[in-house]
Amino acid sequence: MTRAGSPRIEGYAVVAAIGLVAALALRRPELAIVAAPFALVLVAGTRLARDPCVSVELALAADRTVEDADVEATLTVRTDGAVDRLELLLDLPAGVKIADGADAYAVQLRSGEAREIPLTLRCSRWGVYELGDMEVRARDSFRLVVWEQRLVGRHRLKAYPSQISLRRILAPVETQAFAGSEVARVKGDGVEYADIRSFVPGDRVRSINWRASARKQDLVVNERHPERNTDVVLFVDSFVDVPGADGSTLEDAVRAGASLATRYLERRDRVGLVGFGGVLRWLHPGMGITQRYRLIETMLETGVEPTYTWRDVNLIPARILPAKALVLGLTPLVDPRFIAALSDLRARGFDLVVVEIDPVPLVEAGSTAIEQLSYRLWVLEREVLRARLQGLGIGIARWGDLDLETALEEVRTFRRYARLARV
């Protein structure tokens, strides 16, 4: 630990020195008597002060948590020598706070004593946090000497994004070959009734529709839609992040992405990820609980890496975007590179839906007339952009004032009409 003097040392030394010199100059012993206690405290305090040899350990009850959930932690303090006041100042990263108290504690320890301080940590934002950075400060009884030590954290806490309640999610236009929960458009073995047709040799007897056969005086069989799984690729815009008072567009994009991924994986769909921005991150489509953790942990690393290079979808490996996959773009629709990538994907025939993390509520209109005019023009430009993308057949769920489920419902309606128009 680093030993340092407190401001008392300087102060008492100055008072004692001036008092004693004044006593000599003015020939008044009373001034020496007044200065003597200061000098005595100084001498006694510095002579009696010993390095307490403090050790501090932080233990977390869990290394993973969810946003706004509490994580129990214990701070264990041990000392070899007695400490009159041991101050522990936790240096928590932005986004983590102490749920039930302050981030600085003071305890008194006897020689050889160990003390456990329970803490409750809370992450207000998803992310990966390095915990354990703290400042330890020990004072002697006279508070003349201070021992300080800076401890560097060795604990990693992952805060997963909180789940957004979604009862219904978007169904892709096309399904894949494996069994799942989505009713396919094709006909085959399944539960959902599709149509009837005339019996042909090879049809199973159990599929004969006896009522229809009786009416038509010919054998008629039922056709059904099979239940298949789908491929979904989350296409996250990490070119730009629009910050607001309570959060940012990227934070919301990751929350929405994690919730959508969880819901699709529950339906036995395969879900992949492309983080498209300054750093390109991807994850092959997969299914199951393991894939869910992979997806979320990959999204936790998502951040805005500034770049001025032009990026397009050619950079994305072909296997990441399987044919017939539903591509869900999560973007504030601010960066032109991501908008160009969306148009490119649509031109390549991908079933594309954009979940627009609306940045408009996060941006202040400004106070001057020019600023307000600029703001209105920007909002109008966004309307034009939205209309242009919808003209390409891209459904846009505008997630801002409305909740995500309602926004997705609007896209479902749009896709219904868009398909009719295409036919």
Next chain:
Amino acid sequence: MRLAAVALVALVAAVVLGWSPLVPVSIVLVGGVYAAHLAIDDARLDSATPAFAAGLLVTAELAYWSLEERDRVQGEPGDGLRHAAFVAGLGVATLLVASVLLALVDAVRTRGLAIDLLGAAAAAAALFAIVVAARGQSRTRQ
């Protein structure tokens, strides 16, 4: 009187602004007022000196304690009372030590070369203490 008011302002400023060098300034100013009072009165020995010394030390302790509390560190229950008792004990000890010293000075009743030598030794000791304090300020890794 004006000097005492300046001392009070310096002390309040030290506590409010969190600037610790103002604490000894205010203590020295009050000491200056006391020295002026002694010089003007020219009494043989002031019997109020122990109380004055204890008052000064307790004032300085409370001022520095107040500055330490600016960090807003959550202490244990009873932490404040314990330190208040320590400061009170320090005040009582100062009162006793100063009384003993005063009695000693009164008993010796020496004015002249002996007290000059004692003062010179005390001044040298004070300067030595300042040097030690200054060296202690330069942080050394242990």
